[in-house]
Amino acid sequence: MRFRSTTALLGVLFLSACQSSGAGxxxxxxxxxxxxxxxxxxxNPVYCTRTVGExxxxxxxxxxxxxxxxxxxxxxxxxxxxxxxxxREIMETCANDASxxxxxxxxxxxxxxxxxxxxxxGTDATGNSITRAMQxxxxxxxxxxxxxxxxxxxxxxxxxxxxxRYRYDPKTKALELISPEAEQALILSGRTVKLRGTLVPDxxxxxxxxxxxxxxxxxxxxxxxxxxxxxxxxxxxxxxxxRDQGEVYRAAFGDNVSLxxxxxxxx
Numbered sequence: 267m268r269f270r271s272t273t274a275l276l277g278v279l280f281l282s283a284c285q286s287s288g289a290g291x292x293x294x295x296x297x298x299x300x301x302x303x304x305x306x307x308x309x310n311p312v313y314c315t316r317t318v319g320e321x322x323x324x325x326x327x328x329x330x331x332x333x334x335x336x337x338x339x340x341x342x343x344x345x346x347x348x349x350x351x352x353x354r355e356i357m358e359t360c361a362n363d364a365s366x367x368x369x370x371x372x373x374x375x376x377x378x379x380x381x382x383x384x385x386x387x388g389t390d391a392t393g394n395s396i397t398r399a400m401q402x403x404x405x406x407x408x409x410x411x412x413x414x415x416x417x418x419x420x421x422x423x424x425x426x427x428x429x430x431r432y433r434y435d436p437k438t439k440a441l442e443l444i445s446p447e448a449e450q451a452l453i454l455s456g457r458t459v460k461l462r463g464t465l466v467p468d469x470x471x472x473x474x475x476x477x478x479x480x481x482x483x484x485x486x487x488x489x490x491x492x493x494x495x496x497x498x499x500x501x502x503x504x505x506x507x508x509r510d511q512g513e514v515y516r517a518a519f520g521d522n523v524s525l526x527x528x529x530x531x532x533x
Contacts, residue, residue, distance in 0.1 A: 345471070345480055353471060356417045357483050357526045364409035365487060365528035368402060378402065383489035399489035406487040407468070414469055427476045432465045434518040436505055441518055443476050463505045465518055481522040482515055488527060495527035 345353070369377055383399040390396060411428055418426045431449055433442040444464060452460050471481040486495035497512035506514050515523045524532040 354532050357532050360410045360413035361485055361526045361528045363413055364406045367409050368405045377491050380490045402489050403487045407485055410485050424474050427470045429466050430470055430476050434465055479519045482519045483524050483526050486525055486527045495530055
């Protein structure tokens with residue numbers, strides 16, 4: 267079927283919390299792993315600058331704003347109630363817009379029924395069935411990521427990352443950022459086992475350093491929409507067996523972790 271090539275990639279990348287039925291990651295998402303500002307800083311320090319009085323690094327494209335007195339550094343480093351409310355609003359709007367966009371494309375704007383969600387639309391590389399719910403989840407995630415990228419690039423340049431990958435050790439509490447380049451190298455060399463159990467939240471709000479996390483968001487797109495959104499549970503085996511995404515995310519990133527779903531909001 268026409269979904270074989272896409273789902274082959276999903277099978278390779280579906281190594282973290284999303285190993286149960288649901289949406290995996292495409293190679294394009296790997297390249298989108300970090301927003302352009304923080305990615306440029308990591309790849310080449312010449313594109314970064316330090317703001318006077320701050321230990322945070324800002325992308326060069328934010329330099330003019332910072333020097334003009336807009337205090338980009340302060341806005342990123344400290345999130346007051348208004349800033350938190352605005353970020354939450356963006357996440358909720360992007361979830362709703364993504365769901366509407368895909369439903370309009372495939373169902374003339376109607377929400378799919380339970381029977382439609384259970385419909386088999388393809389198979390993956392190992393012959394497992396792909397349901398319409400899985401297909402819709404993937405499409406809506408991609409639409410939501412485009413929406414978040416467009417909005418946060420304006421409102422929090424250098425202060426967010428999309429689908430960054432982390433390695434978290436629950437025993438030592440150590441959190442490590444895996445760069446997109448290192449991730450690709452592991453995939454291309456066939457050493458994907460080293461990515462097993464890594465954490466890939468959809469959106470991370472940070473202070474200009476993805477290891478200094480302010481807020482984590484993960485999108486869920488239940489099908490049918492009457493289903494309650496929920497965190498996926500990790501499969502058997504270390505390091506997170508028996509726990510769900512939300513529990514592990516809170517242990518790794520702190521209490522500011524929110525699940526976002528259309529018509530449900532961010533909680």
